[in-house]
Amino acid sequence: xxxxxxxxxxxxxxxxxxxxxxxxxxxxxxxxxxxxxxxxxxxxxxxxxxxxxxxxxxxxxxxxxxxxxxxxxxxxxxxxxxxxxxxxxxxxxxxxxxxxxxxxxxxxxxxxxxxxxxxxxxxxxxxxxxxxxxxxxxxxxxxxxxxxxxxxxxxxxxxxxxxxxxxxxxxxxxxxxxxxxxxxxxxxxxxxxxxxxxxxxxxxxxxxxxxxxxxxxxxxxxxxxxxxxxxxxxxxxxxxxxxxxxxxxxxxxxxxxxxxxxxxxxxxxxxxxxxxxxxxxxxxxxxxxxxxxxxxxxxxxxxxxxxxxxxxxxxx
Amino acid sequence: xxxxxxxxxxxxxxxxxxxxxxxxxxxxxxxxxxxxxxxxxxxxxxxxxxxxxxxxxxxxxxxxxxxxxxxxxxxxxxxxxxxxxxxxxxxxxxxxxxxxxxxxxxxxxxxxxxxxxxxxxxxxxxxxxxxxxxxxxxxxxxxxxxxxxxxxxxxxxxxxxxxxxxxxxxxxxxxxxxxxxxxxxxxxxxxxxxxxxxxxxxxxxxxxxxxxxxxxxxxxxxxxxxxxxxxxxxxxxxxxxxxxxxxxxxxxxxxxxxxxxxxxxxxxxxxxxxxxxxxxxxxxxxxxxxxxxxxxxxxxxxxxxxxxxxxxxxxxxxxxxxxxxxxxxxxxxxxxxxxxxxxxxxxxxxxxxxxxxxxxxxxxxxxxxxxxxxxxxxxxxxxxxxxxxxxxxxxxxxxxxxxxxxxxxxxxxxxxxxxxxxxxx
Numbered sequence: 001x002x003x004x005x006x007x008x009x010x011x012x013x014x015x016x017x018x019x020x021x022x023x024x025x026x027x028x029x030x031x032x033x034x035x036x037x038x039x040x041x042x043x044x045x046x047x048x049x050x051x052x053x054x055x056x057x058x059x060x061x062x063x064x065x066x067x068x069x070x071x072x073x074x075x076x077x078x079x080x081x082x083x084x085x086x087x088x089x090x091x092x093x094x095x096x097x098x099x100x101x102x103x104x105x106x107x108x109x110x111x112x113x114x115x116x117x118x119x120x121x122x123x124x125x126x127x128x129x130x131x132x133x134x135x136x137x138x139x140x141x142x143x144x145x146x147x148x149x150x151x152x153x154x155x156x157x158x159x160x161x162x163x164x165x166x167x168x169x170x171x172x173x174x175x176x177x178x179x180x181x182x183x184x185x186x187x188x189x190x191x192x193x194x195x196x197x198x199x200x201x202x203x204x205x206x207x208x209x210x211x212x213x214x215x216x217x218x219x220x221x222x223x224x225x226x227x228x229x230x231x232x233x234x235x236x237x238x239x240x241x242x243x244x245x246x247x248x249x250x251x252x253x254x255x256x257x258x259x260x261x262x263x264x265x266x267x268x269x270x271x272x273x274x275x276x277x278x279x280x281x282x283x284x285x286x287x288x289x290x291x292x293x294x295x296x297x298x299x300x301x302x303x304x305x306x307x308x309x310x311x312x313x314x315x316x
Numbered sequence: 317x318x319x320x321x322x323x324x325x326x327x328x329x330x331x332x333x334x335x336x337x338x339x340x341x342x343x344x345x346x347x348x349x350x351x352x353x354x355x356x357x358x359x360x361x362x363x364x365x366x367x368x369x370x371x372x373x374x375x376x377x378x379x380x381x382x383x384x385x386x387x388x389x390x391x392x393x394x395x396x397x398x399x400x401x402x403x404x405x406x407x408x409x410x411x412x413x414x415x416x417x418x419x420x421x422x423x424x425x426x427x428x429x430x431x432x433x434x435x436x437x438x439x440x441x442x443x444x445x446x447x448x449x450x451x452x453x454x455x456x457x458x459x460x461x462x463x464x465x466x467x468x469x470x471x472x473x474x475x476x477x478x479x480x481x482x483x484x485x486x487x488x489x490x491x492x493x494x495x496x497x498x499x500x501x502x503x504x505x506x507x508x509x510x511x512x513x514x515x516x517x518x519x520x521x522x523x524x525x526x527x528x529x530x531x532x533x534x535x536x537x538x539x540x541x542x543x544x545x546x547x548x549x550x551x552x553x554x555x556x557x558x559x560x561x562x563x564x565x566x567x568x569x570x571x572x573x574x575x576x577x578x579x580x581x582x583x584x585x586x587x588x589x590x591x592x593x594x595x596x597x598x599x600x601x602x603x604x605x606x607x608x609x610x611x612x613x614x615x616x617x618x619x620x621x622x623x624x625x626x627x628x629x630x631x632x633x634x635x636x637x638x639x640x641x642x643x644x645x646x647x648x649x650x651x652x653x654x655x656x657x658x659x660x661x662x663x664x665x666x667x668x669x670x671x672x673x674x675x676x677x678x679x680x681x682x683x684x685x686x687x688x689x690x691x692x693x694x695x696x697x698x699x700x701x702x703x704x705x706x707x708x709x710x711x712x713x714x715x716x717x718x719x720x721x722x723x724x725x726x727x728x729x730x731x732x733x734x735x736x737x738x739x740x741x
Contacts, residue, residue: 050396051417150560151498151572170560173506175717259563260385260508261713276389278703279414 037292043285050281063286080286085262085270090294093266096179097247100186105240107187108194113228115195116202126199133192141256144185148172148257175263182254182264186247194239201235202228237306241299248295267291344373344636350406350623351387352379353566354586359657367643373636375404382567384408385509388702391415395628403631404641407449408510409440409622410694410701416443419626423447425638429645433662440691441624448626450645453659455621456686457514458604460573460581460591465491473603477519477548477610480580484556487579501556503569504582508713511565513692513705514619515582516712519545521617521690523610528708529693529733533741537708538730544611546715546722553716562717574598582607584621588678589658604678606685620689622662654679660686697741707732 044063048056065079080086115126132140147154148171156168171181205228213223251268258264260273271291275284348364350356360377368374380387391405395418407415423430426447430438437451459480461473469487474480484501491499505511521527525542529535553561558572566583573581574590576597581587592599609616625644627637643649650661655675660682666672667683694701711729715722 050392053396150558150563151577168560170558170563173560173563173717175719259713261562261717262710262719263717272389273706276392277385277706279699280703 040285040292041289043282044289046282048282048285049279050276051279053281056282059282063283064290080283080290085265086267086287086290088262089265089267089270092179092262092264093248093250093268096182096186096250096266097244100183100190100247101240101243103183103187104191104194104243105236107191108196108239109198109232109236111191111195112198112202113224115199129195130192132189133196135189137189137252138256140189141185141253144181144188145172145257148181172258175261178258178261178263182257185257186250186253189253190243190246194243197235197239197242198232201232201239204235205231237302241302244298244302245295248298249291267294344633346373346375346403346633346636346640347378347401348375348404348406348625348640349378349380349391349402351382351384353382354570354590355657359653362656363644363649363652364640366648367640371636371639373633373640375640378402383509383565384511388414395630398630399628400630400632402628403633403637405449405626405628406452407624407626409437409454409620409624410510410692410705412441412448412624413443413694413698414701415626416446416448418629419448420629420634420638421446421448422450422627422638422641426450426642426645429642432647432664433645434664437622437662440620440695449624450626450641451622451624451662452644453623453650453653454662454686455584455586455623455660456618456682456689457518457582457584457607457621458618458682458685459607460583460587460602460604462579462598462601463603464601465579473605474580474608477522477545477608480608481548481551481556484579488556491579498577500558500572500578502552502580502582503557503561503564503572503578505565505569506553506557506561506713506716507563507565507568508709509565510705510709512709512712514621516546516549516708517619517690517692518582518607518617519549519610522607522613522615524613525611527690527693529696529704529741531693531696533696533737535730535733535737537733538726541611541613543722543726546712546726548610549712550716550718550722562713576601585658585660585678585682589656589676615688617690618685618688620686620691622660700736700741703736704733707736 043056045058045060046056047059047062061079063079065077065081068076068078070076111129115122115129135143146152148156150156150168150170150173153168153171155171156165159165160168169177171177209227209231210223213227218226249268250266251272254264254266254269260269267287268291271284271287273284274280274287278284348360350360357377357379364375380390388408388411391407391411392415394402395415405415405419423446429450430447433451434454437454438447441447441449441451459474465487466473466483469490471483471487472479474483480502488499488501505515517527520537520542523541523545525539525545526536528537553559561569564572566587569578569581569583570587570590572578573583573587574596588604590596591602607616607618625641627634627641631637645662647663647666650663651666651669651672653659654661654666654672658676658679660679661667661672667680672679692701693704697704707729711725714720715725719725720728
């Protein structure tokens with residue numbers, strides 16, 4: 001009896017200590033993450049403007065959806081949720097995210113498999129492959145903008161010289177190729193990150209499983225599908241979630257690389273435009289809030305789907 | 317003796333503190349923020365040197381991206397946050413109504429100076445009786461043309477857009493058949509940003525299609541002349557203009573032009589002195605003229621640009637900042653700026669200045685161009701101007717890139733602007 005209460009005491013003490021250790025982190029997170037988020041959500045329900053940040057009044061859901069009756073009796077709907085420009089941006093963002101994350105995962109895993117093999121100079125290759133990831137996005141976006149330039153760009157020059165193109169393509173200017181250009185640059189830039197995360201996952205797989213498979217004479221492709229992929233899956237999932245979060249809020253690359261046209265405008269670009277360029281701070285806040293909600297939905301959906309699959313495997 | 321010594325030490329300390337305090341107040345370190353187009357940074361340093369020597373203050377230029385849309389976004393944020401780091405802002409002619417609350421009223425401080433300037437420019441910087449910024453130079457674009465190439469192929473300087481399209485095509489084809497593969501007929505600013513609003517406003521206005529939103533606030537953009545203007549312009553990318561023109565701003569257009577790869581260019585006066593620089597491939601080979609007209613209309617149009625200097629309400633060195641603003645807007649600095657950078661002065665008398673007429677002969681000729689310049693609809697649309705402009709340039713950019721016809725896009729634009737206007741601007 002005495003012992004038991006002492007244990008409880010110890011437990012409570014530990015919890016308190018843990019709390020003290022966590023407190024600075026929680027406070028910092030509150031200040032830099034929770035507070036700005038809550039402010040943005042609050043602003044989205046007001047009519048705040050950037051010239052008068054503290055003078056906004058509560059207007060409810062009007063920035064999201066608003067029903068207005070004209071004097072003729074015609075009813076019109078207003079707000080972000082019926083704004084075609086917003087839905088175009090959502091579509092652009094989702095399309096960009098899904099395509100870029102898909103290719104980055106495939107290429108990243110491929111590179112990780114290569115790097116996981118034993119060969120001479122592996123350390124060097126591992127370091128070298130990280131270079132695109134280490135270059136700041138603005139710098140690489142500018143660099144690629146020059147490389148993709150229709151008049152002076154090296155890519156057009158090479159393609160024209162080897163006879164694939166007759167005349168240079170305006171990669172970033174034309175609405176047909178602008179998104180492709182953004183995807184190429186993003187995949188180039190972020191594949192190393194995926195490769196690194198996949199490599200970390202691969203190295204956690206015990207070697208003896210492969211040895212057993214080798215002794216049984218299993219085909220290497222089957223080894224990949226039945227051993228490597230299932231075992232690397234948890235690491236891959238984390239990597240994909242990270243990338244998805246990142247891709248859904250893409251801003252800098254698109255802002256620098258392409259003209260501000262509807263072919264590449266993403267959710268972040270359009271909400272920034274409303275927040276700052278136009279006198280619609282509250283409307284932009286509503287779009288930022290929706291962006292947050294969409295990211296949250298994506299992440300929970302992904303985690304939920306991932307869990308279902310994992311438990312299904314456990315039953316086999 | 318001891319007390320005397322003490323007193324003298326005290327008084328010495330007092331004078332020391334006073335003198336330090338005094339010199340700190342008199343030698344301010346100002347921060348001036350401005351977009352950096354062409355050689356703007358070098359020009360600025362030459363320009364402020366006499367002022368720095370005369371006053372003992374120093375000023376540092378904080379360079380910003382060339383795109384005025386990008387600059388505006390950053391300034392807006394800084395001003396909303398009450399940033400005290402920047403004392404003076406170089407502001408675009410269209411910003412005054414949107415940023416008026418954040419700048420100090422210069423009416424009193426420029427009482428003697430403002431009558432020297434063109435009244436229309438001072439008026440454009442006055443919001444509800446408050447002089448928001450002082451003009452430092454004005455801008456009106458021109459048509460740059462390669463006189464050597466036109467002569468070589470026996471072509472006239474075009475006076476209409478239709479003629480320009482034709483001449484550009486002829487010269488481009490002839491040059492290419494002679495092996496000059498990189499040549500293009502016409503370069504301009506087609507990126508989706510404020511610059512496209514300027515270019516497209518010129519096409520529309522010179523076709524007799526109005527100025528998007530008229531001074532009384534009526535939305536006039538959806539009309540047959542405007543549609544004809546955009547239809548003609550949409551034939552350019554890929555034929556006489558590089559397809560990449562849809563991503564060009566001023567500097568990209570100048571890049572193609574100054575390397576000798578364009579017959580015509582639409583650009584602001586700053587490109588004149590740069591094009592005649594020693595490192596330019598077109599030095600001495602080009603001339604400028606007024607922009608063409610079109611659609612049977614007889615007057616051409618040049619969008620009124622121009623830059624001004626405003627003093628931040630949050631500046632801690634307002635006195636020195638006002639002094640610098642007055643200096644930059646004054647005759648001495650404007651003359652130097654005209655001589656070194658071929659910027660157009662806003663002081664009327666400088667158009668008759670002998671030095672300027674000798675060094676920059678295009679400037680006196682510009683007075684008439686500029687007097688007929690068309691303003692962007694920033695005055696009638698007030699704080700909604702940026703959105704109006706963004707909707708206009710998007711409609712134009714879509715038309716140019718083949719996403720919908722001119723008629724469809726302008727009809728949609730009219731509807732969107734009506735919606736934006738609501739019961740009034």
